[in-house]
Amino acid sequence: MTGAGTAPPLVPSSGRSYNPVVTLNGWTLPWRMNNGVKEFHLVAELVVREMAPGFKPHMWGYNGQSPGPTIEVVKGDRVHVFVTNRLPEHTSVHWHADEMTQMAMGMMGFNLWTWNSRIFPGIDTLNERLGDKVRIRIGNLTMTNHPMHLHGHEFKVSGGGGGGPWPMAARWPEVTTDVAVGQMRQLEFVVDEESDWAFHCHKSHHTMNAIGHAMPFPRRLA
Numbered sequence: 680m681t682g683a684g685t686a687p688p689l690v691p692s693s694g695r696s697y698n699p700v701v702t703l704n705g706w707t708l709p710w711r712m713n714n715g716v717k718e719f720h721l722v723a724e725l726v727v728r729e730m731a732p733g734f735k736p737h738m739w740g741y742n743g744q745s746p747g748p749t750i751e752v753v754k755g756d757r758v759h760v761f762v763t764n765r766l767p768e769h770t771s772v773h774w775h776a777d778e779m780t781q782m783a784m785g786m787m788g789f790n791l792w793t794w795n796s797r798i799f800p801g802i803d804t805l806n807e808r809l810g811d812k813v814r815i816r817i818g819n820l821t822m823t824n825h826p827m828h829l830h831g832h833e834f835k836v837s838g839g840g841g842g843g844p845w846p847m848a849a850r851w852p853e854v855t856t857d858v859a860v861g862q863m864r865q866l867e868f869v870v871d872e873e874s875d876w877a878f879h880c881h882k883s884h885h886t887m888n889a890i891g892h893a894m895p896f897p898r899r900l901a
């Protein structure tokens with residue numbers, strides 16, 4: 680598995696049914712059902728992640744990718760996660776061992792502004808049809824805030840981290856929502872304008888990363 684593209688959602692093959700998520704430029708870790716327990720296997724290891732065509736940093740990650748695969752469980756699941764450590768040093772789950780090294784190497788965030796360790800133009804698009812109801816969940820694993828802006832649509836900010844979806848009365852309309860360090864935000868909208876719309880952080884130096892005006896750019900935006 681290269682992890683370069685967005686894999687189709689993992690339809691649950693055992694356990695209770697649910698509507699699986701799509702992970703942008705990522706995939707969902709399969710499980711094995713053993714005596715009613717969902718067993719997952721994580722492998723912490725050195726990976727090469729193609730962030731954009733021709734741009735391949737050496738990073739630390741899980742199961743061949745940085746960030747690692749999505750682990751999807753539903754309320755009431757019993758879960759075992761087996762961890763194999765192929766890093767050149769000790770690691771621990773919750774992924775806060777030796778933060779300065781391991782997180783900076785890609786096990787949580789990296790010193791470029793990316794979506795799931797992918798950057799334009801190497802990132803998949805979020806394809807929708809007119810009239811589709813869309814829900815996007817964002818987690819900010821970086822060390823600064825990102826005001827996320829969607830072109831062409833108003834969305835409702837409908838949830839955060841931990842507590843799940845917010846009550847209807849607590850949701851509000853936005854075109855930009857700031858996602859603070861460590862926060863999660865859930866956005867919902869109905870596709871009512873057909874086009875190719877940008878969805879991006881509104882700090883312009885974040886959308887540019889290290890690309891200056893004098894640097895060659897892989898593809899024209901127009």
Ligand SMILES: [Cu+2]
Nearest residue numbers: 825880882885
């Ligand atoms: Cu940003």
